[in-house]
Amino acid sequence: MKKPLQFLGSVQLAIALIIGLALTLTVATFYESLHGTAAVQYLFYKTWWFGLLLLLIGISVTFAALKKYPWKVHQTGFVITHLGIIILIIGSFLTFWWGIDANLPLYNGEEKNYIFTHEETIEMSQPLQNRKYTKTLELGPYPKLETIPLLSDKKISIAIDQYLPFAREVNHVVPSKTSKKEAIQINLASSFFNVDEWILMNEEGLQKIDLGPAKIIFKKIKNEKDLQKFLNPQKQKKEGVIGKIRIHTKDQEWVLDIHKKDIGKTFGLHNSHLTLTLLEYLPHALVENNKLVNKSDKALNPALRTLISGKEGSEEHMSFSLFPEFPSLHQKTSIYGARLLLESEDYTDNSKSLFIGITEYNQLYYQVVSSKGIHSGKVELGKKYKTHWMNAEFSVQEFLPQAKQWTQFHAIEVQDPNNPKAPSAVRLRLLCHSCESRNPETEYVWLAFSETKNINFQGEPLILAYHPKTLALPFNIHLEKFEMGTDPGTNNPASYQSRVILKDDSQELTRKFLISMNEPLTYGGYTFYQSSYQTDENGTPTGSVLSVGYDPGRSVKYAGSIIMVLGILLMFFFKNAYVNAYKELMRRKELKIQKQKGVSHAILS
Amino acid sequence: MRFYHKFFVSFFIITSCAFALEATPSVIPVKTGILDSRLRGNDSAFDTLRALPIQHGGRLKPLDTFAREAVQNITGKTHFNKFDPVELVFSWYFDPTSWKEVSLILITSLELKEKLGLVQNQKYFSLLTLENIKELNVLIQNIHEKNQREEKLSPFEKNVESLATQMIILKRIFSGELLTLLPHPTQSKKDWVPLHLLSEIDFLKTLYTEEAQIEKLKILQGILATLKKSYLENNPQDFELSTLNFKHTLANLSLEQGYPYTTKINQEIFYNRFRPFRFAWIFYLVAFIFLGLFFLTSPRHSLGKGNPVLKISGLSFSVLAFLTHVLGFYLRCSITGHAPVGNMYESVVWVSLGVVFFGFILLYSYKNFIVLSCAAVIATIGLILADNLPIILNPTIQPLAPVLRSNFWLTIHVLTITLSYSAFALACGLGNWTLFKFIKLDSRLRGNDSGNRGNDSGDEIKKLTTFNYRSIQIGTLLLAAGTILGGVWADYSWGRFWGWDPKEVWALIALLFYLAVIHGKKAGWLQDFGIAAGSVLAFQGVLMAWYGVNFILGVGLHSYGFGSGGLSYVLTYLALQIIFIFYAWKKTRLSKK
Structure with a gap:
């Protein structure tokens, strides 16, 4: 029994452990430099074997001190130092286990009564059955292809079957029998470029995509009248009309039609104490030398300067119709919580656009707007049509009457793993055990980190979420x-x-x-x-x-640190002082005893 | 003494040659007139301008500092073509069209010169040449985009980026955009106004609301024109008068306590000109030479009984160097307003100071001059590095990163940790000295010399080991305490005591190295030789914690101190140390056989 204890307290083991820890840590830091902090935490610092190594050091330190019991005076510093290290290690374990x-x-103005940890959870709720499952995971920084079961009951089972630590979203348009949306694939080609682009119709029946210099608009043609308008458009721009100004305050909203002749006039706003004065109209606003000026009468960047007045004072707003996301009031916050949006009807859109229209009978038509005017006609799949922009031609490559968007994630290599700018993503596999449906297919759902998806699985709504814990x-x-x-x-x-x-x-x-x-x-x-x-x-x-x-271990760690430093100080720098002091004390005691003995001798004799 | 004098001079010449890094002659196409200083020899002409406060790099500094930094950045030295940096900056501003054609932008990267199709052995290039290289624009654009995406840059891209910075600085001095000399009308901490806006009266009116101020601004414009004219026409009298006028008008521009141009500015100019750390290393070197000669001239049997004049001179020069070092340090802290925790440069200077400090302490307790001479060598090396590697060890004074500001624990933590580096550096020096003695001991033994002398050296080795071990003990205490204080700071400002951050981990690794040495001694595994070798090897761990984490690993929370460069120097040093230890080991092994 004594031998293994001797070994645990031996200086040889201590040196081996010290060097072992130093080398492990060296490797870990270089690994971190190459693969990022998450990877090194996952592979080194938060593993069982690293904990064991620290524990072993703790044991070695303990036995090294115990071995020398009963301690002698000159060992005081040594014992205190080792005691400090033990307390420090205990404190670290406390933090590791119970710390958060x-x-x-x-966001500014937001209130929360919960916090996010670094662990990840998958949350699955079945609102119809009022059931909710949460599974906490530590997935780490490496892709996983094995199945991780999450939930399995009589009816369904859900499992993770793919995990990507750094993922990029890729959207596809695929046929879907349950969808009511149409999709087309457009090809735009010239001697300089050749692009293919899928466009999926949206709820409003008007989908736009922006390809830099040109726009493609996919829209529904509801009836014969619409179709005639689509094929023979008349450029209609009412003279003198600026457009609409939309005024939002905290609880009210107004829309005013405004004309150029209204500039300088003041309007009262319904059911309120507010008035709106139209100060200035800048059809072609531009910033020059830190000042906003009007460059021409061409409506290239329409802007409107207005004044809102009410009981609490007045404030000036500037609204840009091309940049509705711009706050209309600079720097200050509005007294009335007001936001003004200009919807220009004056704006001269000189950009190039291609409209593809679709009728109820799934017939496609096109309309090209260019500097050479407007051209329109019927679309045949695969046939090339001129756009009159830089000799480019377009064609509709494919048409899907029933289509949906399918989101997938691909693993990507990140340059800087500590700042990946790419979310992690999991693919969930949903299986139905007792489905009455004829084809109980497996379904796959991709979830990016912090994403919640509402899906309908075999007739039952499911809410799936991939969140921080x-x-x-x-x-x-x-x-x-x-x-x-x-x-x-x-x-x-x-x-x-x-x-x-x-x-x-x-x-x-x-x-x-x-x-x-x-x-x-x-x-x-x-x-x-x-x-x-x-x-x-x-x-x-x-x-x-x-x-x-x-951190429940904080005070323990602080205590350990102080004791350890104190120990080193005693051991290295004050050893002679306290050893001499002790000797002196002993000597005096002995003298006293001798004196007493002498006294008693004297009495006896 | 004459011999010693000669010895010192030649030694000094050798060292200064070694540190005049690139001695190849540079090709500067001379365009007569511009490259000559117009007011050379008239030193005082620029003294008024030198002391003007300028808002730059997030703080107020004397124009002198700004000019030194700008000229250093663009041309790689502070006195380009023997120009006073302040004069050069004004010359650029007054005559941009001529200067645009002068080759003055330093490019050192051969790869970059090759990619840009530039002459390989030319050092300087003109702004005009560089602006006409299309590839450079593309490269700069790419880097700009990469930076916006917060991606890491390759070493080549970093070179391109620094070239782009040089060009931008030069262009913005040409236009006056960087000469932020007009004080904010009310508060010196708010945004000042650069000279190029002096003609934009409409803009100025929005800032300087009083009519009198606008009048002064118009006057300033006139003075600036006179300055330019008198400079270009080489009229020192008019120039000097105008500079005084210029300063006077600027000072009266701000309304309330807005124009700080007193003690601190003058202190900084003094600091720039005096270069205390350069004097300090020269004095340390002299001290070392005296002490070295003292040991060389000592009788073999009784080291330390040499010429007392040499000993006293060595000691006096050490003290003089130390005092200069402390003065420089005091000035720098007073100018920056913070403890030396800002960057690598400050830490190197501080560690060198610490080495000498511990040198004095050990000298006091052991009455042995070996420690002091060893400390003097290390301090010399440290300060020479700090003085000569401005790209790696940036000596400019910059505002601290937010996390480093006004924090008591941080200051204590960094100062303690870096003081432990000092103790370990001293131990490393003593270790090397011991190894050197081992080699000597061996050759004496093999030279069939009498055994007595060997024993003498043996005694010396014993003494050196004691000093060495003492330094290790001091260092261990400070490093352990410093690392823990770092934990206290981290706990206080980031919320965790220990998070396995690379800097923390490397401090721990270095500590473990020394613990291994201490335990190895206790176990009886390490004798004199082992401790010497151990103190040298373990110091490589300190270097990694100090330099490597910031410059090699480049990850973690301590990112405010990250930099690049100098890796080849460090690796060379590491290799030399290993070879030296191995050589000493082999020699002692041979002699034992």
Whole structure:
């Protein structure tokens, strides 16, 4: 029994373990540099054998200290150091098992009472039966082709049969007997380019695709009158008409028809205290020297400057009909929560477009708009027609009267695995055991990360979701605003901060906090740190990402660290001091004893 | 003493030659007139301009610093064609059409020159030449797109990117866009206005609301014209007068406390001109030479009993160097307003300081000058590297990354960790010295010399091992404490104590290396030779944690410190160390047989 214990506490084993750990870690860091953080966590740091290695070190350290029991004075530093390491390792295991490392993304104004962990879940609900299953997974950064069963009952079974850590969405148009949508494949070719493009009709009966310099529009022709209009269009542009202006406020909406002669006039808005003044119409708006000016009378970029006035004051808006997503009010927020949209009827569309019309009887017609005027006619599959744009020709290659979109994911190689810019995706296989339907086919559903899909499987609605795992918080966090400061004269971010409101109903507490870099918020054992932010397409911050930590091992680790450092200090630098002090103490004690003995001797004698 | 003097001078010449990196003559097509400084010899002419505050790179700095950085970036040296950098910047601004044709943009990458169809052995190229290369535009466009997609750039693409930066800086100095000299009307921390907007009165009116300010701006325009005229006509009197006028008008432009041009600006100019770290390494080198001579002239049997004059001179120069080093450090911290935690350059300077500091401590406790001379060599090497590799170790003062700002734990953590690097660097130096002694010992033994002398060297090895082990102990304590303090900081600002981030992991690996040495000594596996070799090898782990993680691995949360370059130097060093250890080992093995 003594021998194995001696071995566990031996300095030889200690050296082997130290070097073993050092080499493992060296390999791990190089692996991380090549394959990313997720991969190294999955293959090294979060594996059972790595935990075992740390445990072994803990055991070795423990026995090394125990072996020398009863400890002598000069071993004090050594024992304290080793005790510190043991406590530190215990603390790490506590964190590993019970700690939480999660995320809390919030948009400005959003409130949440749950957080996202780094684990992934697949959620399957059957709303008709009021049933819900959740399965937590750790899929890692490598593709998986084996089947991972998720759920199996009498009726259906669901399993993951493909997992792609980095995936790209590929859309196909495929025939479908249950669909009511039509699809065409268009080929556009010239000596410079040759493109094939599928277009699937949408609910509104008008589908557009933009191919850069040209547009293709696939639309439904409802009746004979429509068809005549399609084949013989008349360019109709009413003189003096600007178009419509649409005014949205928090709770109301108005639409006004406006003419060029209305500029300068003021209109009252129905059922409100607001008035709208049309200040200026810029048919060809352009920014020059930081100023918006009108370049010509041609309606190439129509814009309208307006003034909204009401009880609480007035504010100026600028609306661009080509850029409806632009906020009409710059920088400030509107007092009335107003947004103004200009729908121009004046706009001269000089771009090239190809219309493909489809009648109720599935007959196809075309209409080409170019600088050479408008050409139209009937479409025969496969036949080439002139577009009059750069000598390009188009043809309708294929026509599917009943088609649907089929989304698939392909695995891709990512350049930087730590910033893959590609979601992970799983393919679910749904099998029906007791289906009464004649052909109980297997069905496949692709889900990208953070995606929820409503599907109809053998007559039963199913909701499938592939999400990060959520954990409930015992309180709510509301993000008022995320703010970013920059270095003077540059766009380099200098500071990030989130203004949040913490609401804890059980404590009847509502308090404002400011979370900034290096200044976290700690509440109820959870700590919230500023970690990142969310932006819109223009790069303007729209929200914050907080990382959330919960670490039951923290105080243990801190205690271990302090003890260890103290131990090293004693062992290396104060050994002589305390050994001498001890000797001195012993010497005095002995002297005392001797003196006492001497005294007693004296008495005795 | 004459001999020593000569010795020092020749030594100095050799070292400076070694560090004058590219000594090949450059081809500069001379266009007479422009390439000559117009006001050369009239040093004070630019002193007023030098001290103008400019808003650039996220902070206010003296124009002197801006000019040095810009000229260094574009031409690869601060004094291109012996121009005062401030003069050169103004010369560019005053006469862009002529300068556009002058070859002054430095390209070192041979691959890049080949791809662009440029002459391989030419160093400098003109903006005009480069702008006319179509391939370059395509390359730059591609890189721009890649950057927008946040993709990693290859080393070649990084070269293209830095060339693009050089061209942009030059162009924007030509136009005045980078000369952000007009202060914000009210607050110095808000956006300042560059010179090229001086003619846009309409725009200026939106910013400078008072009529008097607009008047001053118009006056400024006039002064600038006079400056240009007097410079191009080579009229120093008018020029100097105009510079004073220029400064005066600028200073009166802002309304409230907006124009900072006092202590800090002057301090920075002094720092730029004085170059304390260069003086420090020269002094360290001198100190080392004196101490080296002291040991060489000591009688063989009793080392340390050499010429006391040499010893005192060595000590004095060490102290002088140390004080200069500290002064430079103080200036830099005072200018940047933060502890030296910003980048590799600052850490190299700090570590060198730490080495000497520990050198003095060990000198005090063991009264042995070997440690001090060893520390002086390491500090010399460290500071020479910092002084001569501006691309790898960037000496410019830049604002800190957000995560590094105003954090007590971070400062403590970085300073502790880097101090441990100092102790380990000293240990590595002492280790190498020990190995050197082993080689010498061996040759003496084999030279059939009397055994006594061998024992003398043996004693010295014992002493060196004690110092070495002491340094390792200091380093281990600091590294363990520093790593844990890093955990405390990480916990405080990122929410986890330990996350297996590469920088953390490499600090741990380096610590484990030294723990292996310490335990190896306890187990009796490592004797004097083993400890010497161990301290040298384990230091490679420190280098990896210090340099490698940022420059080789390039991943992880410590990304604010990432850079590139210098890998070949480090690998060469690593190879040399391994060869040296192996050689020493082989020699001692042979001698034992």
